[in-house]
Amino acid sequence: MKPVVSIIMGSTSDLPIMEKAAKLLDEFEIAFEINALSAHRTPTEVESFAHNAKGRGIKVIIAAAGMAAHLPGVIAAMTPLPVIGVPINSTIGGIDALLAIVQMPPGIPVATVGINGALNAAILAVQIMSLGDEAMAARLEEYKKGLAKKIVKANEELAQVKYKFKTN
Amino acid sequence: MKPVVSIIMGSTSDLPIMEKAAKLLDEFEIAFEINALSAHRTPTEVESFAHNAKGRGIKVIIAAAGMAAHLPGVIAAMTPLPVIGVPINSTIGGIDALLAIVQMPPGIPVATVGINGALNAAILAVQIMSLGDEAMAARLEEYKKGLAKKIVKANEELAQVKYKFKTN
Amino acid sequence: MKPVVSIIMGSTSDLPIMEKAAKLLDEFEIAFEINALSAHRTPTEVESFAHNAKGRGIKVIIAAAGMAAHLPGVIAAMTPLPVIGVPINSTIGGIDALLAIVQMPPGIPVATVGINGALNAAILAVQIMSLGDEAMAARLEEYKKGLAKKIVKANEELAQVKYKFKTN
Amino acid sequence: MKPVVSIIMGSTSDLPIMEKAAKLLDEFEIAFEINALSAHRTPTEVESFAHNAKGRGIKVIIAAAGMAAHLPGVIAAMTPLPVIGVPINSTIGGIDALLAIVQMPPGIPVATVGINGALNAAILAVQIMSLGDEAMAARLEEYKKGLAKKIVKANEELAQVKYKFKTN
């Protein structure tokens, strides 16, 4: 299957975080690819990647980066595809990466999710692709219902907690 | 024409910022609507809006909010459509709104752009809709080339600046 | 006993923090309930909860949330009851949750306590309910005197510490 | 009429902000008093005020302070009444006052509202007092409906804005 989502990250050390995006896409049976690319170490490869992504059939790019996180913005500058940026927490809580990704200048947006928000990046990719794919849209609705079930389960756990207290 | 993008904001005081989104969509001849909605003052209308948006043909929602900015996230919780959040700068530089929009919990992403980033929100909406619309995609490519022209013009202005200095 | 305070939280992972609120209410023999609710995953349940709370006899709601913490504000928008918000520290020290809870727009206050301040949320609930309950007010005065006793005990410990130093 | 809400502030320079609290209470026909008190300049008066407030019939105290804002916390330490803290923005965006008010130690809560949030402080006071006053509770419900009307009016204004754009 040809990938339609491309997950890129600066190093394999980001993989434990970005795997959550991969798993969600896998759960939705969306073909994806994972690659390492660095805006600073492999600028030529980044350029080549960005220029070719649409032609290769990629629809959404998920780019993770930490510190002075340039990767999502640099790619967004070179592709018409929507780019989802995932700020990675490294030394100062991820605020550096968040600001370096979200505060893009007029003309070149990056769709930014929360710090280490790999799962949400994948869900956002699904939401975007669901606009042209009713089957995927239906699956997304199912997924959202599943989120509510976690709350039901939480309430069952809390119900037992309450017996510890004397007044209830 | 039936709107496909819905711009919502908490009050008309956000309009001077959000007009940039409206103008960009207008430039792309994308039908849109602008409405005021408040997660806190009109929760019932927000719910009704969010539940009906997809059925009414809306494809992307752009939601602007300041301070403890809940509007984008609250809507994202009740629609399968992609929601683009625009943090509005009110009292402390917009950092409150940025964090209140971007730091969404797992399961409910908001595609966040920069503080007061209304133009980028609209471009992101165009990028998303272009995935299923080659004519729009072509127009987007044109638009991006136009951004580069601003730099050419800037260089012409700078060329004249340089004559002020003796060493050049 | 019908609960008069309702403690809500987004997931059971907040329970170790929120138990301090439960214990304090228990100590004051105030009937309370604990439930999991999510502004984003179970918006319908949140709405139903908020609309019915007052009718069910609830007097004060304590709502805990982390990250882009919308739960306290969303509930405050749909109930006339006072809502006490507890920002939970997740990734960036809890500043995101604090701002997302306290910076509410004009018209919809949330009575915000400190980061992870579950105990103080419960004491604030007691203070509010004591306005109409002299017995509870008397118990609260006792509790405050107890706080001072901890300082007395601390001084006893410090008295022993001082013997370690040669000049005293 | 004997005041039931006491608004205190460090200096008359805070009055333009705190007047919003006064006006809201006035609109609700709730008797209130406004006084200047300083945790640092008039500690004896603060102590006397805090110890006597309940006995004088005060039910809720609204305390505004900027910078290293100690007034709300110092009063909360000496009264069983609920104290609502309003952080005032002075030099660094009000973050100093917000943290100095909200981050109270275990045992002494201050119900903190947003930076310069005088109106919300007054509404919170009304919510608290409404627990024991059905007439006030009814008026509060009316007030909340009024908030929604502002959104209706905003939409009327926005409806006219939209005619500026060609595609709608």
Place this chain on the structure above:
Amino acid sequence: MKPVVSIIMGSTSDLPIMEKAAKLLDEFEIAFEINALSAHRTPTEVESFAHNAKGRGIKVIIAAAGMAAHLPGVIAAMTPLPVIGVPINSTIGGIDALLAIVQMPPGIPVATVGINGALNAAILAVQIMSLGDEAMAARLEEYKKGLAKKIVKANEELAQVKYKFKTN
């Protein structure tokens, strides 16, 4: 020996940090006392302490506090003695305590040292008392020379490190 420096803290949990102040004073053979006092839990004791400190022969007060750290400022308001404030790091890196101590309003200074800066608080106390005590001033000069010796020792360690590298 009658104490001339008074170290106060909110709880014995601050002792591991504040012991550095005690040790330095001990090293200088300056009589001191350590007590627990809380601006919020024992306001009456704080007032009594502050009013009597000068009369008891105390010359400098060192007050440590975390979170919404009111203790140093509250004491400074009630004594003519210089008060040195030590912000204690609790949940958000100590920035809350730093701002709550240093940003005092005009008229009531607190001499603030760095976060967890107990040692520096004690040295500052020595510097202040040395103004009227030439013997103590001489000892202080000795102490400062000792600081430079640590650098000499560090250089000896570094000298050995350098042999690890091939080019030197």
Place this chain on the structure above:
Amino acid sequence: MKPVVSIIMGSTSDLPIMEKAAKLLDEFEIAFEINALSAHRTPTEVESFAHNAKGRGIKVIIAAAGMAAHLPGVIAAMTPLPVIGVPINSTIGGIDALLAIVQMPPGIPVATVGINGALNAAILAVQIMSLGDEAMAARLEEYKKGLAKKIVKANEELAQVKYKFKTN
């Protein structure tokens, strides 16, 4: 009269802020000097100043600096006298100067006051010198009483404000 307090600042642009320190010292009839010195532009003069200050009869140094504010710390490193640091707000609200002054390493304290807190720096200098000067101590007590009078005056102003409201 030989100066006993030395006010230093990096440039005359800090004078409008630092004049408040000068006026307070003048009011207390304390002889002082004001000089410009720069840790970075005139390091030799700074060193000479710091080494000679005590010998010239200076008792307290007040050093103001903005941005990467090194002046107070650099002087503190070269004198046994207490150095009071005043962070000056330049571009980012003064947080840079505050941290660069207060976060001194172990061994070299700077007694830091609030951002732009020139008046408090002078009062702190008076408090320190009052330890050895009962006449000055008495004057300081008078000054503190004067602070309370401002609150009395504020209350008179507020008394008139209250007539604007119908319920009082």
Place this chain on the structure above:
Amino acid sequence: MKPVVSIIMGSTSDLPIMEKAAKLLDEFEIAFEINALSAHRTPTEVESFAHNAKGRGIKVIIAAAGMAAHLPGVIAAMTPLPVIGVPINSTIGGIDALLAIVQMPPGIPVATVGINGALNAAILAVQIMSLGDEAMAARLEEYKKGLAKKIVKANEELAQVKYKFKTN
């Protein structure tokens, strides 16, 4: 004269700040060029610029950028020349640009100066080029002496200020 320093910026709106760099270089009779380039709008031109700069005789690049400031880092990734980054203050005090420039990943440094620090960027460029140019080094020493003269002038102004006060 062939330029040896290249000043680049994202738009002509940065010129009022960056002119200070141009003026300093002009004062040192160092040939320079000023151009507009955007990491996001003209990525191809940026790449071509970065790859050719050394070959054209450029020795140091000064790159200014605001918000999610990628320009300095992107250029640094594609040239062996030292790149000096100047963070420009736009919406949130320039902290976003500072972090997006300075927090570069291992392998690709940007020599960052302070927010809006154009003058210092130019001086740093002179310091770097002076390593291989003794005449320039001599001129730099002269310039540094000039900085000290400003302090002398400031002291003359302050000398007059002091006459306003009675005690001196």
Place this chain on the structure above:
Amino acid sequence: MKPVVSIIMGSTSDLPIMEKAAKLLDEFEIAFEINALSAHRTPTEVESFAHNAKGRGIKVIIAAAGMAAHLPGVIAAMTPLPVIGVPINSTIGGIDALLAIVQMPPGIPVATVGINGALNAAILAVQIMSLGDEAMAARLEEYKKGLAKKIVKANEELAQVKYKFKTN
């Protein structure tokens, strides 16, 4: 070999971070020295070091410091050589050190790298010295190519990761 780069730090506790700079210089066969110096504890040695560095043949100084990090700026004030500042993370994530190093006043730049960015400091030193040394410049180009190889290796690792997912 006479050292051309001088690495200085405040204490040996910074060595684990600064060793990365030493190793890189070693790899480039650049002679360097490592010393401990403290702006605050050994001001005379700092002055002597700064005044003599150029004469001893040093070309670039790398200065690491934490907290109120004055060392790089103080040295920069006393030498015409370029000074590279490395902010060291101590208590609050290194933001204090970053601001205390980068926000230098006009006239005295410090070339600041990221928090704990010792490796980048060394690379920047190499870039600066390469301007006058073509052999070193060639080696630097090789080094940069090596960075790209890490990405190639990362992709090989990621290729294996992808087999974990069912859709690829």
